[in-house]
Amino acid sequence: MWSQEGDKWLYASFRFSDFSEAFAFVTRVAMLAERHQHHPTIKNTYNNVELWLSTHDAGHIVTAKDTLLAEAITKLIN
Ligand SMILES: C[C@H](O)[C@H](O)[C@H]1CNC2=NC(N)=NC(=O)C2=N1
Structure with a gap:
């Protein structure tokens, strides 16, 4: 799910059923x-969150x- 882009970034993409589900996830990530x-850094396009x-x-x-925040975010959706 998470991949490292060089030594600068951990990156992951999440797909949901619709915008509302995607943005609810963004809100939980923000908290x-x-x-x-x-x-x-957060990007939302309709049902996708990067x-x-x-x-x-x-x-x-x-x-x-x-890595700690990435693990906590992963637990949100599992
Ligand atoms: C003072 C405060 O804790 C820091 O500026 C934090 C805030 N949030 C942050 N977030 C991220 N992604 N990188 C940081 O270096 C960082 N620094």
Whole structure:
């Protein structure tokens, strides 16, 4: 589900039945991000949500903060 793009990004794409389901997921991701104090780049196109995770404060690389948030996001949909 998650793939690493170079050393800069963790990336994943999620498909839902419609826009409402997709945006509900975005809302839950936003609440998780606040809890983690770590915030993904988010793109929503109708029923699709794409997420990119990177730690800007560490010079825009993938760190444990990204992998921890990725795991928490994965649990939202499992
Ligand atoms: C002070 C605050 O915790 C930091 O600026 C956080 C906020 N959210 C963040 N999110 C992401 N993705 N990378 C960061 O480096 C980052 N830094």
